[in-house]
Every structure is written in structure tokens, then in C-alpha cells.
Amino acid sequence: MILLYSLLALGLIALIFGAVLGYASIRFKVESDPLVDQIDEILPQTQCGQCGYPGCKPYAEAIANGDDINKCPPGGDATIKKLADLTGKEVKPLAGTEGEEAEPVKKVAYIREAECIGCTKCIQACPVDAIVGAAKHMHTVIIDECTGCDLCVDPCPVDCIDMLPVATKPENWRWQLNSIPVKQIQ
Amino acid sequence: MDSLVDKIKSGYLWDFPGGVFPPERKSLSNSQSIKQLELANEYIVPVKQHIGHAANVIVELGQLVKKGQPLTELQGPMELPVHAPTSGEVIAIEPRMAAHPSGLSELAVVIKPDGEDTWYEKKPTPNYLALSKVELLDKLKQAGISGLGGASFPTYVKQSNSQPIELLIINGVECEPYITADDMLMREYATEIVSGIEIFTHLLQPKLVVIAIENNKPEAIAAIEQACQGKSQFVVRAIPTKYPAGGEKQLIQVITGQEVPSHGITADIGIITQNVGTAFAAYKAIVQGEPLIERVVTVTGEQIKSPANVWARIGTPVSHLLAAQEYQALKRPRIIMGGPMMGFTLHGSQVPVSKITNCVLAPSEKALPRAENEQACIRCGYCADACPASLLPQQLYWHSKAKEYEKAQDYKLFDCIECGACAYVCPSEIPLVQYYRIAKADIKAEQVEQEKAEKAKERFNARNERLEREKQERLEKHKKAAESRKQSMAKDPSAQDKVAAALARVQAKKKSSPETDQTDKTQTTEPANAAKAKAAAAIARAKAKRAAAAQEATAVETAEKQANNQESADQQTQTDSLTPAQIRAKAIAAKAKAKQAAKESMTESEQAPKNANSEKSTEAQADEPSADEQLTPAQIRAKAIAAKVKAKQQAKTQNSESADSPDNAEAKTNTEFQEDKVPTDEKLTPAQAKAKAIAAKIKAKQQAQSVETKSPEVENEPNTEKNMKDHQTPDAELTEAELRQQRVKAAIAKAKAKKESLGDK
Numbered sequence: 001m002i003l004l005y006s007l008l009a010l011g012l013i014a015l016i017f018g019a020v021l022g023y024a025s026i027r028f029k030v031e032s033d034p035l036v037d038q039i040d041e042i043l044p045q046t047q048c049g050q051c052g053y054p055g056c057k058p059y060a061e062a063i064a065n066g067d068d069i070n071k072c073p074p075g076g077d078a079t080i081k082k083l084a085d086l087t088g089k090e091v092k093p094l095a096g097t098e099g100e101e102a103e104p105v106k107k108v109a110y111i112r113e114a115e116c117i118g119c120t121k122c123i124q125a126c127p128v129d130a131i132v133g134a135a136k137h138m139h140t141v142i143i144d145e146c147t148g149c150d151l152c153v154d155p156c157p158v159d160c161i162d163m164l165p166v167a168t169k170p171e172n173w174r175w176q177l178n179s180i181p182v183k184q185i186q
Numbered sequence: 187m188d189s190l191v192d193k194i195k196s197g198y199l200w201d202f203p204g205g206v207f208p209p210e211r212k213s214l215s216n217s218q219s220i221k222q223l224e225l226a227n228e229y230i231v232p233v234k235q236h237i238g239h240a241a242n243v244i245v246e247l248g249q250l251v252k253k254g255q256p257l258t259e260l261q262g263p264m265e266l267p268v269h270a271p272t273s274g275e276v277i278a279i280e281p282r283m284a285a286h287p288s289g290l291s292e293l294a295v296v297i298k299p300d301g302e303d304t305w306y307e308k309k310p311t312p313n314y315l316a317l318s319k320v321e322l323l324d325k326l327k328q329a330g331i332s333g334l335g336g337a338s339f340p341t342y343v344k345q346s347n348s349q350p351i352e353l354l355i356i357n358g359v360e361c362e363p364y365i366t367a368d369d370m371l372m373r374e375y376a377t378e379i380v381s382g383i384e385i386f387t388h389l390l391q392p393k394l395v396v397i398a399i400e401n402n403k404p405e406a407i408a409a410i411e412q413a414c415q416g417k418s419q420f421v422v423r424a425i426p427t428k429y430p431a432g433g434e435k436q437l438i439q440v441i442t443g444q445e446v447p448s449h450g451i452t453a454d455i456g457i458i459t460q461n462v463g464t465a466f467a468a469y470k471a472i473v474q475g476e477p478l479i480e481r482v483v484t485v486t487g488e489q490i491k492s493p494a495n496v497w498a499r500i501g502t503p504v505s506h507l508l509a510a511q512e513y514q515a516l517k518r519p520r521i522i523m524g525g526p527m528m529g530f531t532l533h534g535s536q537v538p539v540s541k542i543t544n545c546v547l548a549p550s551e552k553a554l555p556r557a558e559n560e561q562a563c564i565r566c567g568y569c570a571d572a573c574p575a576s577l578l579p580q581q582l583y584w585h586s587k588a589k590e591y592e593k594a595q596d597y598k599l600f601d602c603i604e605c606g607a608c609a610y611v612c613p614s615e616i617p618l619v620q621y622y623r624i625a626k627a628d629i630k631a632e633q634v635e636q637e638k639a640e641k642a643k644e645r646f647n648a649r650n651e652r653l654e655r656e657k658q659e660r661l662e663k664h665k666k667a668a669e670s671r672k673q674s675m676a677k678d679p680s681a682q683d684k685v686a687a688a689l690a691r692v693q694a695k696k697k698s699s700p701e702t703d704q705t706d707k708t709q710t711t712e713p714a715n716a717a718k719a720k721a722a723a724a725i726a727r728a729k730a731k732r733a734a735a736a737q738e739a740t741a742v743e744t745a746e747k748q749a750n751n752q753e754s755a756d757q758q759t760q761t762d763s764l765t766p767a768q769i770r771a772k773a774i775a776a777k778a779k780a781k782q783a784a785k786e787s788m789t790e791s792e793q794a795p796k797n798a799n800s801e802k803s804t805e806a807q808a809d810e811p812s813a814d815e816q817l818t819p820a821q822i823r824a825k826a827i828a829a830k831v832k833a834k835q836q837a838k839t840q841n842s843e844s845a846d847s848p849d850n851a852e853a854k855t856n857t858e859f860q861e862d863k864v865p866t867d868e869k870l871t872p873a874q875a876k877a878k879a880i881a882a883k884i885k886a887k888q889q890a891q892s893v894e895t896k897s898p899e900v901e902n903e904p905n906t907e908k909n910m911k912d913h914q915t916p917d918a919e920l921t922e923a924e925l926r927q928q929r930v931k932a933a934i935a936k937a938k939a940k941k942e943s944l945g946d947k
Contacts, residue, residue: 045639047646055646078632117933128645147642158933159940172634173288174627175620 035064035086042082046074047127048149055127063087070095074148107148107163109141115160122152122161190442191352191394195421200443202436204574205428206607208363208527210402211553215486215493216366220374222497223510225299229271229501230282230538231257232294236332237339238264245295249276252306254477257295260327266340267330269477270306271499274299285523285540289533297501308475319346319389322472329471330478330541335432335461336528338542341468344458345389352456354392355441356383356465358399358406359425359432362525365545367482368462370495372399372406375466376413380420382465385472387419390458395420396441397462402427429527430605434459436574448601463544483543485511487522488550498539505535507546522547526554527606561614569608569618575601579608583618586625591632594625602626 039060046056051071053059063069069083070092077094084091111122111131118136123129130146133139141152153161166172234240241258245251251270258267277298281291314322327342335357356379360368372379387395397414399407401424414420425431425440435446438457446452452459463481470476479500486493491512498507504521522529523537525545539546569579577598585594602622609618675685 040643043639044635045642045646047642056643115929115933117930127649128642129649130645145641145645147638157937157940159936168288168290170284170286170288170290170292172631173286173290174631175287175623 033061033064036060038086039063039083042075042079042086043072044075044079044147046147046149048074048147048151049127050074050150068092068095106166108143108146108166109148109150109152110143110162110164111138111140112160112162113138113140115158117158119157121155121157125151125155127151194353194394194396194423194441197423199423199425200440201426202431202439202574203576204572204607205430205436206572206610207427208429208610210427211363211486212366212369212402214364214488215484215495216369218494220370220482220495220497223499223502223506225272225301225303226499226502226506227298228277228503229274229297229299229499230294230503230536231268231271231297231501232282232284232292232538232540233258233268234292235268235338235500235541236266237337238266240293241265241267243279243293243295245276245279247276247279250274250300251276251297252304254308254479255306256328256330256477264340264343266332267328267477268295268500269330269479270295270297271479271501272297272299273302273304273306283534283537285532285537285543287530294501294538310473310475312473314385314472315388322385322389325472326468328477329467331464331467331471332478332541333461334463334467334481334541334544335434336524336542336544338540341460341464344460345386347390347453347458349453350456351390351392351453351458352394353442353458354383354386354390354395355437355457355459356395356397356462357432357434357437357459358397358403358410358462359437360403361400361427361429361432362527362529362545363429364486364547364549365484365525366486367484367495367544369403369406370484371466371482372403372462373409376406376409378469379410379462379465380413380417381473382467382469383420383460385468386458386460386465392458393419397422398425398437398441399423400425400427400431429607430574430603433574433603433605435603448598478541481539481541481543483507483539484545484547486545487548488553489514489516489548498543500539500541502539503536504532504539504546507539508535508548513548516551518551520549520556522549527610528604557609557615557617559615560617563614563616566613568611568613572607572611574605574607575603577602579618582625583616583621586621589625589628591625591629595629599625599629 036057037060040057043056043060049055050073051059051062053062059067059071063083069087069089070080071094072079073094080094081091083089109122109131116133116138118133118138120133120135120139122139123131123133127149128145128147130142131139131152132142148163148166150163153163233243239262241260243257244259245255245257250273251257252273253270255270256267257270260267274297276295278294278296280294280296282294282296283289284292284294286292311317311325314325317325323342323346326345327340331341332338333341333344358368358372360366383395383397397410397420399410399422401407407422407424411422414422423441425437430436431440434452437459438452438455439445442457444455444457447454467478467481471478480497481500482495483498484493484495485507490508491514494511496507496510504523508521521532521535523532523543523546524530526547526549529545529547563580563583565580567580569583570577573579575598579602581597582594582599582602585591585597586599591599599622602619604619604622606619609616609620612618671685
């Protein structure tokens with residue numbers, strides 16, 4: 001008899017909890033995968049497609065589905081480290097640069113305006129609408145909005161787009177005293 | 187708070203943790219009064235000398251400016267103007283090495299003095315109490331007053347604070363070794379300083395003003411006390427000499443015993459601090475109407491023969507100060523701007539004095555040895571004892587060095603005031619502050635990156651949305667157009683038939699083997715001639731195959747041959763008794779073939795004009811059979827209409843200037859019209875003609891598209907050729923046009939080169 005009661009009691013408890021959990025899973029259902037958003041936050045949002053996906057969000061989705069975390073050249077090691085922390089995967093060197101120690105240099109596109117023929121191809125290629133101009137008119141890059149993704153360089157029929165490293169100014173100088181040639185004061 | 191004010195009034199002092207006692211060496215420079223300097227050869231005025239944004243330069247190259255004339259104009263918040271330090275000519279507006287540890291260049295206005303030193307316009311307002319608070323703040327802003335103690339924070343921003351202020355602390359501590367600029371200023375200009383402080387009290391209405399001076403400056407204390415006599419609101423407080431008592435947060439702790447919250451500002455606890463130099467500058471700006479164009483600078487150090495304090499105009503090159511005070515260079519020269527604890531080594535002697543330059547120091551190797559012998563941290567803990575902010579410098583050091591910035595921030599990296607006390611006591615000579623600065627800069631850069639990434643994401647999403655929307659709109663438009671077409675067709679059933687026929691033809695053409703289709707049709711319509719037609723088709727096919735094999739060399743010829751072939755085939759059939767239906771079928775077949783040939787040659791050849799010609803000739807030939815027939819009046823009419831439409835079409839395409847594919851398309855449309863024309867033995871109503879024109883247009887478009895998709899290489903061509911045309915026409919125009927032409931030619935050459943290199947790949 002005791003056995004029966006205990007079985008009944010346990011069964012009842014199991015039912016109650018099952019019902020509560022079932023309700024909770026419906027009531028608090030998460031629509032999108034929160035991991036994708038978290039990964040997307042870490043990615044540099046250059047939308048350059050160098051990872052092989054059309055933008056940062058698709059790559060974030062791919063990572064959430066198990067793709068490698070070392071395919072983002074603009075993000076560099078810092079991004080890989082953060083992704084490794086988040087996903088619990090091993091830190092790997094950036095794909096394609098194994099063995100080399102190279103910090104990605106921040107670059108922005110620069111259009112040599114005298115040579116621009118106004119073909120609008122770079123405007124169509126820019127993922128963040130950072131190039132202004134019109135057909136048969138000179139184009140230019142909004143430096144502050146450029147993510148340095150390189151996507152505009154290839155379509156240019158006259159090769160008038162250069163990727164220039166971002167100039168160091170006193171505002172964004174990082175106290176690398178040793179990298180500056182020290183001049184002697186006479 | 188009242189009790190706190192009472193306690194401060196009663197003379198009670200608190201203390202801050204840590205601190206160090208470096209040798210003062212102030213006696214070097216505080217024995218003489220402040221010297222006036224001769225004018226320098228040139229003045230380099232950096233446009234941005236404060237925390238915030240640079241204002242817009244409003245002077246031009248070669249412009250003559252007067253002393254005190256504003257060189258920049260304000261546009262936004264957190265901006266301050268700079269003023270001409272003397273009268274003279276603007277000889278350059280360019281980046282010059284700035285007074286910054288990086289030695290990088292910043293935009294500066296360079297002025298060559300004319301020696302007159304005449305004032306621009308002074309607007310003294312001795313009776314400033316009559317002015318409103320806003321006017322007074324604006325005057326401070328226009329005079330370019332910023333904190334002269336070290337951070338160069340715009341004073342008007344600090345003074346326009348809206349929080350209730352209990353206490354105004356005037357900082358005359360000057361705790362760094364060697365520097366005596368504020369000391370001498372207080373000794374010689376005590377009344378002016380107190381007048382300046384009164385401007386601040388008028389703005390802020392504090393309950394109490396404390397003027398804090400380190401007790402190693404008895405003369406300054408005496409002078410200020412004398413100037414403050416009879417002012418019950420003012421308290422002069424001598425505080426113990428300990429580095430860094432002059433730090434804003436440490437000074438507040440000494441005077442009130444309160445700590446400024448982390449990430450907070452002093453106004454959060456009802457306190458505002460100002461430097462004595464700032465008070466003097468405010469006095470000059472308001473009462474005498476002189477903007478901030480000069481300040482006291484201590485030129486000192488063992489390598490200066492006559493160390494002293496001088497009135498240096500903002501923008502004076504450091505070399506001028508050094509020459510005036512007889513600088514003796516060492517083998518390894520070293521000039522420090524600021525004090526030995528927080529200053530930085532200059533990269534050149536042409537660096538100008540800025541608003542925050544309080545000292546130019548040339549120490550001997552013995553007095554200030556270079557810290558070049560960095561060793562491993564031995565975890566002695568001296569740095570933690572010395573830290574005035576109660577941080578753990580060695581933990582910060584570990585994490586900063588390992589780039590573990592999260593953890594460094596957990597140890598309150600951003601509460602570090604970079605005073606250098608930890609590095610001063612470090613037995614391993616680790617430049618600790620340097621590590622913190624790098625870490626701070628990296629973290630800030632990362633934050634900026636993060637913000638930028640957010641913005642990029644937003645823009646990317648916005649762009650995607652826009653593209654999607656445009657696509658939808660296009661689809662919508664097409665749908666509407668199709669519906670309206672349908673409606674108009676429903677009204678006119680005859681038009682519907684024609685259009686349906688035209689659509690059927692379009693679809694037939696779309697199919698990959700139009701030839702067989704056509705021949706099938708021929709078979710069904712004319713069983714008697716089926717065999718002949720078949721044979722002709724087979725010959726044509728064989729020829730087409732051969733042509734495809736020899737495509738590259740003889741594309742054009744093939745087209746012609748095919749056309750000839752066609753003709754012969756036509757003629758063969760023509761020998762038989764011809765019914766109109768037969769002719770029609772043949773014409774259709776011929777045209778289809780000609781088209782095929784034209785297409786083939788088009789896809790790989792650049793000799794498009796020739797293609798068009800050949801096609802035209804095929805057309806002409808294809809026209810012949812129907813022309814041979816007796817023409818009914820209706821047919822003639824139809825032809826005339828078609829010809830008109832054709833002419834129009836041609837004119838249109840010519841207008842649109844496109845050189846290559848449009849030509850092809852044109853040729854196509856022509857064939858189209860012919861085709862349409864032949865089967866229409868009936869009378870042509872205007873509606874019918876219209877329907878035909880529409881169908882023809884659709885076809886032309888489709889073909890143009892297919893040409894584009896088939897040969898993307900051809901795509902580049904029209905652009906360049908277009909440009910060539912564009913720029914050949916204004917040949918008559920002069921050099922500019924020629925220049926442009928050259929540029930365009932260069933661009934074309936480049937494009938071609940690129941294409942070739944792509945092809946090689």
C-alpha cells in the first residue's frame with residue numbers, strides 16, 4: 001500500500017512539473033536564437049563577406065550552427081578570442097594566416113577623384129552605403145562610414161580606389177612610444 | 187553639508203591615501219619675478235588646445251591679424267576658439283607638431299609677427315555684475331578660457347553647471363617638482379586672481395570658497411591672504427606638501443574628506459575646482475577684455491642657465507623659450523613639457539606652448555635619470571602603498587600588459603589619474619603609467635570600434651531594407667502595367683488576338699531551338715513542302731554547326747553565308763507554287779535563322795557594327811520573297827507603318843547613344859517588324875500596329891537582355907565607347923576638355939587592361 005501511495009505521489013509530482021515546464025516552454029518561447037545575436041554583436045560588422053557569407057549576420061548564424069570561428073579577417077585575433085569565449089570553442093589562428101603574426105590594419109577606401117569616371121559600380125557594391133555620387137559624376141567615400149571591407153575595389157573599372165590605412169591622430173594614438181622615431185632636440 | 191562647511195572653516199584637514207615625496211627643486215625658478223619675453227620669429231597656434239572639438243579656422247593665408255583676434259569660430263558644443271598671440275601675417279595653416287606625447291602633427295595657424303603687437307579690440311567690462319549669467323559664460327567662451335591646470339577643460343562648460351554647488355576650490359597647490367608658475371602668479375597677481383575667483387563665485391554662488399596652497403609656498407599664501415582680507419566667504423588653506431595633492435580628486439579629499447565617485451564628476455558631490463591660473467585668465471577676459479593668449483611658463487631644469495618664469499604667448503615655439511633662458515644641450519638632449527612626474531618628452535623644439543603648458547623642463551641626467559632599465563615586477567607592493575587613488579597598480583600592470591582589459595577594468599583602471607607615483611616608487615623601474623595609458627587607449631579605441639560596428643550594422647540593414655523595398659516596388663509597377671494592358675486588351679478583342687500571337691512568338695523564340703520549332707510549323711502548315719523545308723533547315727543547321735566551330739575567325743562571314751544559304755533555300759521553295767501562307771512560313775524560318783546567326787556572332791565578336799550590317803542585309807534578303815509577291819494595298823500600308831515605327835526606333839536608339847548592344851537590339855527589332863509584317867495580310871488598324879510595336883519592343887528588350895547576360899564582357903565596351911563619343915564631340919573646346927579626354931582615354935586603357943588581365947586569369 002505504501003508503495004502504491006509513494007508511486008502515486010511521485011507520479012503526481014512528475015505530472016505537475018511536466019505541466020509547468022510545458023506551459024513555460026510555450027509561454028516564454030524565444031523566437032530567434034539568442035546566440036546568433038550575441039555572436040553578431042562581437043563581429044565587426046564590416047559586411048565584407050571575406051568569411052564566405054554575405055554579411056556578418058549570416059556568418060553569425062553559421063557559427064551558431066557549428067562553423068569555424070576564425071574566418072573573420074577584419075576582426076582579427078581579438079574577435080576570435082571573444083568568439084571562443086562565447087562559444088566555448090578553441091582559439092585558432094585566423095584562417096589563411098596560420099603562422100603569421102599580423103594585426104589587421106584598419107583601412108578605409110579612398111577614391112582618386114580625378115580618375116573616377118562615375119560608373120556607380122562601387123556605389124552598388126558598398127554594403128553600408130558609404131559612397132556618394134551619381135552616374136557620370138565623381139564619387140567619394142564617406143570616411144566615417146567606411147568599414148574598410150574592400151568590396152568596392154574590385155568592381156572599379158579604372159582601379160581608382162585605394163585602401164589606405166587610417167591615419168593616426170593624437171585622438172586615436174595608442175601610446176606606442178617605441179614605434180615613433182625619436183628625434184634628438186638640438 | 188553646513189556642518190562640513192563649518193568644519194572646513196574651523197581649519198580641519200583630511201588626508202588622501204598614498205602619495206610620494208619627490209625632491210621639490212622649486213627654488214631653481216622661484217627667485218625671480220615673471221619675465222616678459224621678446225617676440226619670437228613665428229607663432230604656431232594649434233587650432234585645438236582643449237578637451238573637445240576643434241573650431242573652424244576663419245583666417246586665410248596671408249591675412250593680417252591683430253593681437254587677440256580670433257583665429258577660429260565656434261560651431262558646436264565643447265569648442266573653444268584660439269586667438270592670435272600678436273599682430274602679424276598668417277604665413278601658414280598646416281599641420282605642425284603639436285604639444286602632445288605622440289609628436290604627431292595637428293592643424294595649426296602659423297603667424298609671423300610684424301613687431302607692432304597692436305591689439306585687435308578689447309571689450310573690458312569691469313562691471314560684470316551687471317551682465318547676465320549667459321552673457322558672462324559667453325564671454326568666457328569667446329575668450330577661449332580653458333582649465334590651465336592640466337586637462338584644458340573648457341571653463342564655460344564647468345561654470346555653466348546646473349547642479350547646486352556648495353564649495354568652490356581654487357587649486358594653487360602645484361605639487362609637481364620644479365614647477366613654480368602658479369606660485370609666482372599668486373605672489374605677483376594676488377588681487378587679480380581674487381577678482382577672477384569672484385567672477386566664478388558670481389556664476390556658481392557657492393557657500394564657501396577654499397583657496398588651497400601647499401605649505402611650501404609661504405609667500406604665495408601670504409599674498410593671497412592679504413588679497414582676501416575682509417571676504418568672509420573666502421578661506422585660504424595651506425595644505426601639507428605631498429605629491430599628488432594637486433590632483434583634483436586628491437585635493438577634494440584633503441579639503442573635504444569626500445571622494446569623487448568612480449566615473450563621476452566633482453559637481454556630483456557639490457564641488458567645483460578651478461586652477462588659480464584659470465581664475466587669472468577669467469579676470470583678464472572679463473574685466474580687461476583680453477582673450478587667453480599668454481600664460482606663465484616655468485622654464486627650468488639643471489640644463490637651463492637662468493631658470494625663471496616667463497610670460498609666454500600661446501604658440502611660442504619651445505626653442506624660443508629655451509634660447510631666452512640659455513639652454514645648454516646635453517649629449518642626449520631631453521626636453522620635457524610639464525613636470526617630471528606627469529610631463530612628456532618632446533620630439534622637437536619647434537613644438538609650441540599651448541594653453542596647458544605650465545613648464546618646460548631640461549633636467550640633467552643625474553637629477554632625473556632616464557628609466558630605461560625595466561625589470562620584472564617583484565611584487566613588493568610599494569606601488570599599492572603609493573597609489574593616491576587606492577588602486578592596485580601591480581594588478582593593473584599585469585592585466586594591462588597581458589591585454590586582459592576586462593580584468594583591468596574590474597580593477598578600476600579608469601580611476602587611475604596617471605600621476606606616476608607608482609612608477610616613481612617602483613624598484614624595478616617599470617614605467618607603469620605607460621602600460622595604463624596603452625590599456626586605456628586600447629579600451630577607448632575598442633569602444634569607438636564597437637560604436638562604429640553598430641552604425642555599420644544599422645546602415646547595412648537599412649540598405650538591405652531599401653533594396654528589398656525597391657524590388658517590391660518594381661514588381662508592383664510591373665504588375666500594374668500588366669493589368670492595365672490586360673484591361674485595354676479586354677476592350678479590344680482584335681488587339682488581344684494579335685498580342686496573344688506576338689506573345690506566343692516571344693515564347694517560341696525563348697526556346698532553345700527556335701529553328702526546329704519553326705521547321706515544325708512549316709511542316710504543319712505545308713505538308714507538301716515539308717521535305718524541302720526540312721532539307722533547307724538541315725543544311726542551315728549544319729552550316730551553323732560549322733560556323734560555331736570556326737566562330738572566332740569568321741563570325742561575320744558565317745552570318746553572311748548563312749543568310750545567303752537562307753536565301754537560296756528560300757529561292758528553292760519559291761520555285762514551287764507559292765501560297766501566301768508558304769511565304770510566311772519561309773520568311774519566319776529565314777528570319778529565325780538569321781537571328782540565330784547574328785546572335786552567335788554577337789556573343790563573341792567585338793565587330794558588332796558589322797554584325798548589324800550583316801543582319802540588315804539578311805533582313806533585306808528575307809524581305810525579298812514577300813516583296814516578290816504582288817502586294818495588296820493593305821500590305822503596302824502595313825509596311826509603311828512598320829517602316830515608320832522602325833525609323834522611330836532607330837532614332838530612339840541613336841539618341842540613347844549606346845554604341846554596341848543597342849545596335850544589335852535595333853537590328854533585332856527590325857527583323858521583328860519584318861516578321862510581324864509578313865503575316866499581316868489583313869488590314870492594319872492603328873490598334874494592331876500599336877500591339878505590334880509593343881510586341882516588338884518586348885522582343886527587343888528581351889534580346890538586349892539576353893545579349894547582356896550572355897556576354898558580360900561586352901558590357902564594358904558601351905561604357906567606354908560612350909565616353910569616347912562623349913568626349914570626342916567637345917573636341918573643339920580647349921585644354922580642359924582635352925585634359926578630360928586624356929583622362930578618359932587613360933581610364934579606357936585601364937579598363938581594357940583590367941579586362942585583359944581578367945581574361946588571362
